Amino acid sequence: MTDTPVFRRRRQWLTDSRRTHLFAYALVVPVLLLIIGLVAYPFGFAIWVSFTDRVIGSVGNFVGLANFEYLSRSATFGAAVSNTIFLVVVTGVLKLGIGLGLALLVNQQLPGRGLFRSFLMLPWAMPAFVAFLTWRVLYQPVGGGLNLVLTQTGIYPHVIDWLGQRPTAMPSVILASVWRGFPFWFISILAALQSIPKELYEAARVDGANAWQRFWMVTAPGIRQVVLVTALLSSIWTANAFEHVWLLTQGGPSDATMVFPVLAYFGMQTQRIGEAAAVSVSMMPVLLVLLIAVTAVMQRDDER
C-alpha cells in the first residue's frame, strides 16, 4: 500500500469550508477557555463553596443551607440587603433625572455645548478610587471642603461629620455615587437624543404639539431603549460596586451603609469563606434576573 489514498482522504476531509470553520474556532477558543476558567468555573465554584463550611486552610464539608440560614438571622446581612436595594433605587432615579436633564440641555443648539459636554464627563474619566477618596476628604469634619463651604457661606453654621453618623452616612454615599455615576447616563441619553430625526419634531410641531407633548410623543420613545439598558446595567454595577462604600465608610457607622460586596469582603477577612461566599451567592437570583433581562435587550439591539 502506498500512502496516496490516505493523503487523498485527508485532503477531502480538509475542504475549504472545514478549513474556514477550523480557523473560526481557533480564533475564538482562547477567549472561550479564559472565560470558562476565569468566569464560568469560579461562578459555579462560588455556589458550591456557599454550601460548605470552608475556612482558610480547610476545604470544609457540605452543610446544606446552613450558611444561608445563619445569614437570614444576621442583622448585618439584613442591613446589607435593604441598603443595597435602597442605594440602587435612589442612585438610579437620581442619575436618570440628572443625566436626562443635562442631556436635554446639551442637546440644544447652544454655543459652547461641546465644552459643557467635556466637563460633564469629567467624573466618569476619573478613576473610581480617586473619586471616592476625594469625596472622603471632602466630607471630613477637619480638612473637608463641604463643611468649609457650608460654614463660610453661612448655609449651615455647624460642622457635620458626614460619614461618621447614621443619618448622613447613606445620603453622603449616594451623593458621591451619583456624582461619579451620572455621566454614563448623561452620555448614553445624549447619544440617543442625537439619533432622533429632527423631522419628527418638525412634524409634531406642525401638528400643534406643545413642548410637553413633543417630549412624550417624540423624545421619550426615542430614548426608551437606551434608558432601559442603562438602568439595567447601572443596577447591576451599583449593586455590586465595592469601592464607593469601602473607600467612604467601610459599611459603617454600625452597618448604616453596609452593602453586599463589602459584607462578602469582611467575610473573607474573617476567613469564614463558606459564609462569605453565601453572601455573594445570595444576590445571585436577583442578579440573574437582571442579567437575563439585559442580555435579551442587548442582543436584540445587536442583531438589529
Added chain:
Amino acid sequence: MTVMSSDGPVRSKGGSVMSERQRMILGRLLSYLTLGIAVLLILFPVYWMVITSLKLPREIYRVPSLWPKAFTLDNYYTLLFDKNFLHPIFNSLIVATTVTVISVIFSAFAAYSMVRFRYRFKGVIGRLILFAYLTPGSLLFIPLSILMAQLGLSNSLQGLILVDLAFSVPLATWLLQGYFRGVPRELEEQGLIDGLSRMGALFRIVLPLSAPGIAAVSIFVFTGAWNELLFALVLVTSESQRTAPLALNYLITSDVLPWGPLMAGAVVSSLPLMILYFVAQRFMVQGLTAGSVKG
C-alpha cells in the same frame, strides 16, 4: 432646540405674550445657568483634590481655607519619597499594560471570528461572552482568590493580571464585535480575491479600519485594570506587590489624617488617565454608546 426652549406662551409682566426672540434668550439664559451650576458642582471635588494636595498641613487641619495662602509640594515629596508611591504606580503600569495587550489581542481574534463566520454554538458563545462581561467581580473575587492560591499565584502581579482578565477579556470581546461589524464585508472580500489569506485580511484590512475602536477598547481595558481595587485587596498581601489604588487604600487605614499625601496620590494616579480621556474623547463616546461600558 427640542424640548427645553419653548414651553408654550410665557407671559411677561404686562400680560402680553413674550416674543419668540425673548423666549429664546430666556431659555438660553436658564440653560446656561443650569449647566454652569452643574459644572461648578462637578469641578468642586476636583478642585478640592488638587488644592488639598498643594496645601501645608496647617491649612488642611487647623486654619482650613478655600484658597491656600501658601502652596507647597511637600505632600508630593512625602508621597513619592517617604511612601515610595512610584513603586505601586509602576506595578499598576505593569499590570494594566499586560492586561490590555493580552485582552486586546485575544479578544480581537475572537470578536473577528464571531462577526465574520457562521458556525455551530456561535449563539451560545456570544451569550456566554455577554454574560461574562456582565458578571460582577464581587461575585467572583472569593472563588478566584481560592483558585489563585491553588495555582500558587496569590500575592503576585501575575495572579493579579490573570484575575483582571476575567473582566477585561469579555469586555474587550464584546466591544470589538461592535467595531468589527462596522467594517464593510466587501472590502475584506476584495482583499481575499486579491490573494490575502483570512489572517492577512484580518491584519491588513479589518484591524487598520477599526483602529479607533481598538484604541478606545484599549483605553477602557487599561482604565479598568488601573482602577481595580477589590481583586488587588484580596490577592495582594505584601507591600512590594501593591498597585496604586491599593497603596492609597492602605494610606487611609494606616496613617492618621493623611489627607495631603492622599490627595497628592489621587492627582498622580488620575492625571495620566484624565489626559488620555480628553485626548481620545470622541472615540470614547462612540465606544461607550456602541457597547455600553462600565461607568
